[in-house]
Amino acid sequence: MDPKYAEISENCHIYLICRRPGFSYDPFSFVYEDGKIKGDLVYKAAGVPHKIPFEREFALYDGAVEVVLSPYPHREIHTLDQNGEMVRYLPATALGIGLGIHVAERSLGDLEVLYVGQAYAEGKRTAIDRLKSHSTLQKILATVQYNMPDDEIFVLTFEYAPYRIISMFDGMAKNPIKGEVDEKRFISIQNNPLTKHQQICLIEAGLIRYFQPEYNKIYKESFPASDQGILSACYELDFSALAVEINTDELDFSLYSKTVRAKQHHIAQFDLINPRERLSFFLLENENAGPVIRADVISPSR
Numbered sequence: 001m002d003p004k005y006a007e008i009s010e011n012c013h014i015y016l017i018c019r020r021p022g023f024s025y026d027p028f029s030f031v032y033e034d035g036k037i038k039g040d041l042v043y044k045a046a047g048v049p050h051k052i053p054f055e056r057e058f059a060l061y062d063g064a065v066e067v068v069l070s071p072y073p074h075r076e077i078h079t080l081d082q083n084g085e086m087v088r089y090l091p092a093t094a095l096g097i098g099l100g101i102h103v104a105e106r107s108l109g110d111l112e113v114l115y116v117g118q119a120y121a122e123g124k125r126t127a128i129d130r131l132k133s134h135s136t137l138q139k140i141l142a143t144v145q146y147n148m149p150d151d152e153i154f155v156l157t158f159e160y161a162p163y164r165i166i167s168m169f170d171g172m173a174k175n176p177i178k179g180e181v182d183e184k185r186f187i188s189i190q191n192n193p194l195t196k197h198q199q200i201c202l203i204e205a206g207l208i209r210y211f212q213p214e215y216n217k218i219y220k221e222s223f224p225a226s227d228q229g230i231l232s233a234c235y236e237l238d239f240s241a242l243a244v245e246i247n248t249d250e251l252d253f254s255l256y257s258k259t260v261r262a263k264q265h266h267i268a269q270f271d272l273i274n275p276r277e278r279l280s281f282f283l284l285e286n287e288n289a290g291p292v293i294r295a296d297v298i299s300p301s302r
Contacts, residue, residue, distance in 0.1 A: 008159060009128055012158055012159045013118055013119055013120050014118050014160060014200065014203055015116075015117050015118070015119070015157045016111075016113050016156045016158070017113075017115040017116075017136075017140055017154075018154045018155070019111065019144055019151045019152065019154065020152065021044060021045055021108065021150060021151055022093070022150055022151050023043050023075070023091075023092035023095075024041070024042050024075045024092050025040075025041065025074045025077065026039055026040040026042045026051060027069055030074075032058065032067040035057060035059060036055055036057055037054075037055070037056060039054065041053075041054055041092055043108070043150070047150070052096075056095075058090075063081045064080060064087040065080065065081060065082055076090060076092065077089065077090040077092075100252070102252060103252045109252060109253050109254055110262040111253050111254065111255055113211040113213050113256065113260075114140055114213050114214055114215050115136055115137075115213050115216055116204060116208045116213055117134075117136070117204065118200050118203070119131075128157065131155060137153075141153055156251075156253075158246065160199065160203055163194065165190065202242065202244070206244035206268045209270070210244070210260065210268030212259045213257060214258070240271075242269070243267055243268065243269045244268045245268075246268075247265045248264050249265060
């Protein structure tokens, strides 16, 4: 990995597993001549095949003397040396992104969010480290290959900047918190900053609750449902709302799920002023999928 990208990768602790139609090369139209690759990229949408013509310069490096397509389903171009050994490869997906096909055809720029996860381990574990041995990723890969053989998996990793506290004054609020209680509440939030790990957990929880991905079993209905030790300080702080943003406009891709329409910029917002909303915020699920309510959390009847 290029050093500048490796540095960014070291700070990426949030990852999304997504899917979209998969690309392959049409073996009947593909040719390599005059230092160029030409042919059609092929994909299927709802089982209907589509072709997109391409042509681009393609130089041979590192002793390569031949250009061939990989075996069926022809998802890669391979360059071979004199011994027939592969030197380099170019996936059809990478070529399509390089040509900006997902920008010209917006339906190819929409990624369905299947899973949201995080990796931290005291800051020593990155999203890529986590994905090297990830049972859910393997399950998704197997399931998609079986149920949606025309699709492919994308993994996006994200770096999040430190959070910001926003204070608001509402002169129209009914039954507002007043006096010393309100002051202590505000000071408590300021003087007890969230750790990096707590921030990552809240980001993960917010994105899961927002997208409601198919393969997330934690946080899907009850938020947050993470390790109570990690988020205990978050429970104690009396913040009134949470907002988590995710932005993919630099990639020219949009994110969507079965409950959220495709956009490049999403803001997951959770209002925690209402007692019932605040109660649901702190719900956990037990082994029987029933609600577990923390004893130190205010409920509507208390």
